Amino acid sequence: MGEMMGDALLRVENLHVSVEGTPILNGLNLTINRGEIHAIMGRNGSGKSTLANVVMGHPAYEITQGTIHYKGSNIEEMEVFQRAREGMFLSFQYPASIPGVQVGTFLRKSVASVRGEAPPPREFRKELKNAMEQLSMDRSFLSRYVNQGFSGGEKKRLEILQLLLLQPDLAILDETDSGLDIDALRIVADGINSIAQDTGCLVITHYQRLLDLVKPDVVHVLLDGKIAQSGGPELALKLEDEGYDWVDALA
Amino acid sequence: MTSYLDASLPTRSEHLWRYTPWSRVHPTKVDELPTIGEVVVESEDTVLKIVPKRSIQHGNDIARIFLDEVLENTHILALENETNHVHIRAGGHAVAAHIHIESKQSSSVMFHLTGEAEWVGLWLTGNILPNSQLSVGLINELSTDTVLVRTDNWNVERDGDFELATLSLGGQRIKSDIRTTLSGSNSNHKQFIAVHGHGTRHDDHHVEIHHQQPHSNSKLTVNAACDDRSHSVGTGALTIDDDAQHTDAGQIFRNLLLSPSARAEAIPELEVMANEVAAAHGAASAPIDSTQMHYLMSRGLSQEEATAMLVEGFLVDSFVEVRSDSVREAMQTRLTVHLECQLLG
Numbered sequence: 001m002g003e004m005m006g007d008a009l010l011r012v013e014n015l016h017v018s019v020e021g022t023p024i025l026n027g028l029n030l031t032i033n034r035g036e037i038h039a040i041m042g043r044n045g046s047g048k049s050t051l052a053n054v055v056m057g058h059p060a061y062e063i064t065q066g067t068i069h070y071k072g073s074n075i076e077e078m079e080v081f082q083r084a085r086e087g088m089f090l091s092f093q094y095p096a097s098i099p100g101v102q103v104g105t106f107l108r109k110s111v112a113s114v115r116g117e118a119p120p121p122r123e124f125r126k127e128l129k130n131a132m133e134q135l136s137m138d139r140s141f142l143s144r145y146v147n148q149g150f151s152g153g154e155k156k157r158l159e160i161l162q163l164l165l166l167q168p169d170l171a172i173l174d175e176t177d178s179g180l181d182i183d184a185l186r187i188v189a190d191g192i193n194s195i196a197q198d199t200g201c202l203v204i205t206h207y208q209r210l211l212d213l214v215k216p217d218v219v220h221v222l223l224d225g226k227i228a229q230s231g232g233p234e235l236a237l238k239l240e241d242e243g244y245d246w247v248d249a250l251a
Numbered sequence: 252m253t254s255y256l257d258a259s260l261p262t263r264s265e266h267l268w269r270y271t272p273w274s275r276v277h278p279t280k281v282d283e284l285p286t287i288g289e290v291v292v293e294s295e296d297t298v299l300k301i302v303p304k305r306s307i308q309h310g311n312d313i314a315r316i317f318l319d320e321v322l323e324n325t326h327i328l329a330l331e332n333e334t335n336h337v338h339i340r341a342g343g344h345a346v347a348a349h350i351h352i353e354s355k356q357s358s359s360v361m362f363h364l365t366g367e368a369e370w371v372g373l374w375l376t377g378n379i380l381p382n383s384q385l386s387v388g389l390i391n392e393l394s395t396d397t398v399l400v401r402t403d404n405w406n407v408e409r410d411g412d413f414e415l416a417t418l419s420l421g422g423q424r425i426k427s428d429i430r431t432t433l434s435g436s437n438s439n440h441k442q443f444i445a446v447h448g449h450g451t452r453h454d455d456h457h458v459e460i461h462h463q464q465p466h467s468n469s470k471l472t473v474n475a476a477c478d479d480r481s482h483s484v485g486t487g488a489l490t491i492d493d494d495a496q497h498t499d500a501g502q503i504f505r506n507l508l509l510s511p512s513a514r515a516e517a518i519p520e521l522e523v524m525a526n527e528v529a530a531a532h533g534a535a536s537a538p539i540d541s542t543q544m545h546y547l548m549s550r551g552l553s554q555e556e557a558t559a560m561l562v563e564g565f566l567v568d569s570f571v572e573v574r575s576d577s578v579r580e581a582m583q584t585r586l587t588v589h590l591e592c593q594l595l596g
Binding site: 095101 | 358387504541542543547548549550551552553554556557560561563564565566567568571
């Protein structure tokens with residue numbers, strides 16, 4: 001890890017990010033401490049997924065100004081897999097399909113990489129069984145290829161299964177609620193809540209319905225690549241009722 | 252029959268020899284007919300008989316004419332068990348074998364091709380009888396310096412079902428010419444080929460599938476992962492005769508390019524004379540998908556580990572439709588071990 005700074009789990013300061021020369025984030029500031037749940041809402045194209053991807057280190061996103069500190073260190077030069085091994089997790093809005101790679105094999109290798117050693121097989125099977133039961137997932141998932149032919153809901157459950165197994169320090173959930181029916185949403189929310197106490201969570205969503213189940217400590221509104229408003233859970237309710245026009249007016 | 256020394260040599264304008272001229276895979280010089288030894292063929296599961304070489308139609312193909320002339324014996328493989336493993340061990344300077352499969356009911360056979368011979372000739376033949384099923388798998392793990400010339404001739408009769416899977420990992424220069432004739436109505440054929448190109452391997456697979464009778468189905472899947480300075484060639488020739496109405500046939504060639512110096516050719520060709528058929532073909536070459544790579548790396552896998560997983564998945568995916576569990580599992584297990592050695596050291 002690079003230069004140390006402060007005690008916050010994640011500290012984003014004056015972050016400017018471009019994709020293929022187009023500015024997306026324009027001076028974003030955000031601090032998340034362990035045990036806090038932060039929700040980010042905003043219109044399509046406001047930069048929510050860009051924030052998630054740049055924190056995770058996606059190579060297509062260029063930081064043109066500002067810093068991201070994680071566990072006190074600047075992580076700009078840190079590779080994606082190193083961030084994962086340092087306890088960062090992104091639940092993707094559109095998880096990639098990996099033909100020919102079985103879910104069971106993928107999970108075992110991923111857990112071994114993040115933990116730094118392969119878990120004992122018997123313990124891992126037990127851990128996996130418990131996590132899958134918690135998410136009402138059938139064992140047949142394990143022999144299917146990663147996300148190939150999965151429904152939207154199955155993809156999101158697999159993301160949350162990984163969240164439970166990897167036990168990250170920072171979990172970024174990018175529209176994890178999209179495509180879920182009411183029952184699946186409750187199961188996924190329970191999964192998030194079960195790790196939230198010891199984790200910093202950044203929940204990106206369009207809808208209040210997830211925040212009814214995963215109670216945020218702070219709600220942020222992203223507008224044109226920076227945070228325009230922050231507040232408590234009541235801010236999400238206001239957005240649900242009134243939309244984003246009033247945020248435009250304030251900005 | 253034309254003798255080898257009287258036969259005219261193919262030119263590079265011929266589809267079959269466009270990318271790998273006969274001169275590059277002949278054991279010595281093309282105007283020579285050298286002495287060729289025999290490979291060792293062994294099996295603990297099935298009966299192997301060695302008989303004087305059986306006459307085979309060579310169709311004026313130079314490789315077959317050559318093999319026909321240098322081979323003295325035919326190994327007859329009479330499959331009696333459901334699952335059979337056959338080891339083909341190639342040692343010495345130049346060796347060859349003709350293996351003919353006799354299968355009456357439902358059976359499968361796995362060929363394990365190994366050895367350090369400089370040149371190996373392999374001719375596989377078989378007739379899939381009416382209402383019978385045959386699954387054949389071949390894993391090529393020859394030494395990195397070996398030249399392999401493989402010719403196959405398969406015939407599938409009425410209601411016969413034949414699947415053929417090839418995992419090509421070894422050898423320096425490989426020329427495979429695999430021909431299947433669907434001579435009976437309602438016959439089915441699926442063929443799966445996975446190639447891992449590494450170092451300077453040159454791996455050329457030419458696949459001909461000929462539908463002669465109606466209601467016959469075929470599907471060809473070729474996946475080649477090409478690393479380093481390797482060169483993979485996949486050419487297909489699908490022929491549907493005018494009697495072969497209601498045929499359903501497809502060919503797909505996919506190349507995964509892992510290095511800027513790797514090359515891959517994929518050329519499916521169709522010749523369709525019947526008018527009520529479904530015939531499809533496709534070819535694609537691309538580097539590793541950056542979205543997949545990012546996804547795996549975001550789960551803690553290093554670039555090398557993620558690449559290995561994607562390559563393995565890509566190649567394993569070639570065999571996903573193999574019906575025979577023993578063939579599919581043998582392919583997947585060997586592939587995993589090979590890639591762990593090759594890509595992760």
